[in-house]
Amino acid sequence: MKNLNSIFPTAISSFLTEGLYRTSIPIAATSLSEDASSVGISIAISKFPWIFVSIIAGFAIDRYSPFSVIRAGALIRFFGLLILSIFLLLGELTFSRFLIISFFMSTCDVAIELSTQASIPASYSSSEIPRANAKIYQTQMLFSQLLAPTIAGILLASGLNLFYISVTIIQLFVIFFAYRCPPRNLQNFPSRSMDGKRFSNSSRDPTLRGMFVVSALMMASYGVWSSSFALYALKINDGLEANTMEYGIMMAFIAIGALIGSELISRHRLHARGFILICLSSICIFLLPISCIFSKNKILIIIMIFIYGISLSAWNIVAVSYRQKFIPHHIFGRINGVYRTVSWGFMPIGALVGAGIVEKFDYQAAFGISALISIFQIFALPLMKNIQRQYQ
Template sequence: MNASTTDTSTSQRPRLGSDFPRLWWSAAVSSLGDGVTIAAAPLLASRLTDDPRLIGAASVAFTAPFILFGIPAGLLVDRLDIRAMMVRVDIARAVLLTVLTLGILGGWGGLPLLYVCMFLLGVGEVLCRNAAQVLVPFITPQAGLSTANARIMAAQEAGAGFVGPLVGALLFGVAMALPFGVDATTFLCSAVLVSRIRGTRPIEPRPDSAGVLSEMLAGAKWLYSHHLLRSLALVSCLINLAGSAMLAVLVVHSGKVLHLGPFGYGVLLACQAVGAVIASRLAPALTERLGREAALVATAALIATSETVLATMASAYAAGVALAIFACGTVTWNVVVVVLRQTLVPQHLLGRANSVYRLVAWGGLPVGAAAGGIVAAEVGTRAVFGIGAVVMAVVAMALLVGARRQWITRAAQSTEQVPQPTDTD
């Protein structure tokens, strides 16, 4: 739908489709449960052992599937009925958490069971996050993609990053098994909501000659051949590197520099969720007003500004504002690039191309966390933020050069004109 065929009310409040509220509520409820478990799992591990390495292993077990199973998950998303797969995965996660709950109540829920559950929950998260992104273009008109993605990201950030952890910590204080039982219930609710979605992506027949390996590589080959999305994946990696380094040392910075206790640190993290929710409302309008190229430049500049504030100002209030700005920048960035992937990638490759893109983008997370810790130990936390500010300033300049060349507009035009490749191309 082009601008000439839309009226003022539609351009201001784009229609998202009758199925979108069900997908949004599913994302909101399951993300709330994710946040509950993300907070409760380390607390449970700390009750079972005093070894920091074994406590941290619970988080490692949850995040490892994002790297290990990203590409296979994309293949499954492209091969299967998305709606049915999401329902089955949610039910499986509910059963898994029920087992963990019973194990804790029965006294046989030790660290091995916790690690296995967290790992399998991570696998389910990889599948459902990818599937939801692929499903959005099939249930939402193209004019509403920015708004739809922004609202889902806000629900995920608020649930997993703010409300969920607070609820999880409170529930764990009442009973150790309670948070995991609540999370099991959220996944059952999510399964019911997704099952009521009427629209889904049609399953296209696969050529008999296409093997699993060739299908998995098809998404990587396509993404590598697309200059714009390949470049944005690398930039996303740099953003995640800088952001992960910042968050890895934030707890140290809040204590030693800002002189905050654990509650103050929690409030700082909550500022990110506030920024994410604000961005979910502003990002579509900002993108429409500035254009996608300029919006990406602005987001990189916002992230650079937030890192600069953290590096130069020893104020808890300034740090809270900086973290909110950081979240505004990252959510706006994600809204723009997710819509680009949903519109530029051929539909039959969307799951696999998404997985490869995220694999590249998320590669910066562990590297940034490790580098941030090393730099902070040697020269202090301010240096970590300063380096991040420099990196993001360079990224902003590179994006400005791309914006002057209108690389997004040209890529969209070329995609409309060139025939789409097949899996065997």
Template sequence: MRLFDRKFLTLLSAYTSSNLADGIILLAFPLTAVAFGAEAWQTAVVAACTKVPWLILGLGAGVLGDSVDRLRMAQAAAAARVLVLAGLTWLLLSGSTSLILLAAAALTAGACEVVFDVAGQTLTPAIVQRANLVRANGYVSAAQNTSNEFVGPPLGGLLIGLAVWLPYAFSAAAYALVAVWMTSLHHTTRTVLSSIPEKPSTAANLGEGLQFVYRAVFLRRLGAYLFGVYLVFGVWIGLFVFYISTISALHLNPPELGALMAVSAMGGVAGGLTANLLINRLGEYAVLALGASGWSLYMLGPLISDSFWVVAVLMVAGSALGTAMGVASFALRLLSTPDQLLGRVSSVFRLLTWGSLPLGSLVGAALSVAASTSETMWMATGAMVMLSAVALVAFRGKGRPAQDPGAA
């Protein structure tokens, strides 16, 4: 089966539109908090609210994804996000919004993201042959990074500079388009996605997914590594918008901050498109190990330079290596997991990654009160450098983990 057929292009379009909206509101929420006069720790908490649902709903969403029609699940989540952001738009237009309501909207939108992403991530293997998974995931990652980081943030910064409600209205329209695409895709893939061998209890489902990851040596090691990377990055990124807007010598306004994120996202696009080449040349383990080194460069840039382009170059290089790490880890998880466990294993890893981001941001918020914003960001950068050294020891060679017999 060729890769770029109608089904894959439709799914790719839905991913792109969803991530465009994600990129817009990911920057819009903390910028709105800053516009409301929030302090550093309050801004970090609002930013964390978009990812906190991964800690609460991540595993349950994976069980749901293995028990129901995944396309219906993705459709419902996209529709719910339309309602949430349309409601927030109305509140902002009426002048009735506070930091508490903003955080509540971020939490609700984040909960919808959990359901959509868990369902969406497991759709690719149903549409793409396993021989094309690495290549397909490279294109998906490039599309996601282009829309989420290259187009979304500058568009969000531009929109919020015009009116504080515009980013949320635009994102609501983008999610509506996602729901339409998922509806058109449902009829052509229903038989594949609705094939559920059995439906044991929720507790049994949760336990089976966790046990599978724990018993697989590679998956257990990979999970611990990714948890550390995302936790440390969460400390840094939760304070980034406040730091770059109010403390840094760059002192960027929303459109300028969006432009910096767009330039740095070119590294993510390059990393997604070249991940397969890097894996073939260096091996899966080496690409995984280089991920933390890349994020160390990304985090170091804004702290050591007041030059827009020096910061941008370091963030581009770091994003490229970090994205390649993500593509490698995602493809290897799919190749090491039985089809009937894809949703649960994906949710476990989403819990370890996206769930640790808000946890890190909350830790960063507390540390910024005890110390300072700059000192906290420097501590996080140092911790990422230490993870780079650990990863180079833990992931060596050009091999890949042995496939679990049940995943054949």
């Protein structure tokens, strides 16, 4: 467990920095642009690295080591934050510059998450992988989704300048911990012909194919929903009429649900019932926008967001553990990179679609499209019926 223990300080500090920056994106976007779609566009741009960088990061993980990629990602984020802070201090930060910097800085998120996942199979036995994934996921939710928004709210009250300077300083700790990880280790690739054969065999696995499709639809649905939920929550007379603090609390319940869900799944070994959890996750992503269409009750929406958080942890623990167990270690980075490109790549696409629908119609139409997208999961779910074979 030495590798995983050494990566935890890096992961914790990186998750915190990631959460701080992500929380600031809507605030920075609205201060730099008056366009109604600015928030959706800025969120989408921050997610686009999952499309363009995942495969590159996966190849680098296989070629070098997860820890080398983490260091590179930490440096990219630091210089992005530093440039952002300088532009703000000089009064030269424009919305277009913010989007460009945000894109490059978000590549760090890709590097850290993919590298952390790649380090687990080498650090834990096969039977311990789901518990290790639950621990990593709990850490991410705690620092990125719960603590970071709270700290960001306090720092943002003093202005964007002080906020980004503070986050830049915190990022220095990420770099420090990253360079305390095990030294760079150049790995030996098997022959190209054998590599291609193993890659082809893994990609033909029906469970992985189903996972690709279901995850892509989930991310697209969530992208559309997330780009319109803020308007729905804060809108007067035709929405929840929540204030900014209530909105923050609502979003925090995704992380609370994920924390509780991952603990329950790990403690009671519910991950052994993988297919049932996958089906429940698919149902929850459908019910989330549906509840927003038909209800303006804050308590009900919080409950649905909480349940969605639980389902999110179920999906992550089951799906990630399956990939770690059945994909050969020396090609795991590349296949995981392809998976992230196909699946998570649909989140920014969904966010852009949602932003366009909200601007042309309204948030109710966006929720309807979000629910419609999630319905198509039903055609791919049968491919994943054997996912629990990893526990047999």
